[in-house]
Amino acid sequence: MGSGDFDLDDAYAVETPDDNRDLYARWADTYESGFITDNAYRYHLGVAGAFLDAASADDGPLMDVGCGTGLVGEVLRSDHRCPVTVHGLDLSPEMLDRASTKRTVDDTPVYDNLLEGDLTAVLPVDDGSYGGVISCGTFTHGHVGPAAFDELYRIARPGALFAIGINPDHFVAHGFEARFASDVVADVITQPIVHRVPTYGAGPHVNQMSPVVVFRRR
Ligand SMILES: C[S@@+](CC[C@H](N)C(=O)[O-])C[C@H]1O[C@@H](n2cnc3c(N)ncnc32)[C@H](O)[C@@H]1O
Numbered sequence: 001m002g003s004g005d006f007d008l009d010d011a012y013a014v015e016t017p018d019d020n021r022d023l024y025a026r027w028a029d030t031y032e033s034g035f036i037t038d039n040a041y042r043y044h045l046g047v048a049g050a051f052l053d054a055a056s057a058d059d060g061p062l063m064d065v066g067c068g069t070g071l072v073g074e075v076l077r078s079d080h081r082c083p084v085t086v087h088g089l090d091l092s093p094e095m096l097d098r099a100s101t102k103r104t105v106d107d108t109p110v111y112d113n114l115l116e117g118d119l120t121a122v123l124p125v126d127d128g129s130y131g132g133v134i135s136c137g138t139f140t141h142g143h144v145g146p147a148a149f150d151e152l153y154r155i156a157r158p159g160a161l162f163a164i165g166i167n168p169d170h171f172v173a174h175g176f177e178a179r180f181a182s183d184v185v186a187d188v189i190t191q192p193i194v195h196r197v198p199t200y201g202a203g204p205h206v207n208q209m210s211p212v213v214v215f216r217r218r
Contacts, residue, residue: 007035008205014142017091017118024068024092031069031095039203041071043165043210046197047136048075050212051163052082059132059161060084061112065119065152066138068092070099073110076134084132087113089123119148128157133164139176140167146179153188153217160217162189165197171211180213190216 006027014020024031035041051062060083064072067088076082088111090096102110117123119138133152138144156162166176171194183189192215199208 005034006030008039011035012141016142017120020091020143024090025094028069028092028094028098031098032071036071039205040201041199042201043197043199044071044075044136046195046210047134047163047165047212048072048079050195050197050214051132051134051161052076052079054163054214055081055083055132055161057083058159060086061130062086062132062134063125063130063155064088064111065133065135065148066090066144067099067111067114068095068137070102070110072134072136073099074102077104077110085112087111087115087130089115089117089119089125091116091118119144119151123151123155125155127154130156130160132156132161134162136165139164140170145170146175149179149183153183156217158217162213162215162217164213166211166213168199168208168210176213180215187218189218 010023014023062084064086067090073086073088076086088099093116096114096116099111100114104110115124133156171177180192184191192213195212196209197212199210200206
């Protein structure tokens, strides 16, 4: 595999956090110019839009988990409706490096804070730190499963707004839908609204629609 020709099969082939670190270390430089451009990726637009449609000025700061090169933050901060500051967390220092270069039209950093962290472990974040949590492209093959919500609920304060993109094949099959249903019964979260948004504008998965789950922490 060459350094510039990664695709969805490579992303879906990873199994462990170390596989992820290795893949994204090699992919970071060409992630946007290759995969994102080739497939006219637009999932981040739908995820950011779902957050902004529900957000108020109280829903910050916002943590973008699995922020990658910073596409979600870029969309959020370019939208006049974004009422909050945005932080990012990712497993890959190389992807975080790319995110750190993102600037707003006012030439300020898109992300006020970027953290290295593993969503399959304890996050380096205090309890109740965030008024919002957003994620796109991270709850997918070989990446992160529903158990990560234990930590995401911990770092969110009561009332925090979540907008979480989840791979369409995993939403039911990997237990996300069931997890959210039991969290509603346990009064941990509000009843989720599940939007379906386009993932790509071109390429082999052009017709794929992916869930974005929006709810609030109780
Ligand atoms: C497909 S990329 C999506 C990046 C970005 N959100 C986007 O929409 O372009 C998945 C990201 O999840 C990160 N990731 C994978 N497993 C992770 C984990 N266990 N903890 C934190 N980040 C993880 C990867 O490093 C990568 O940056």
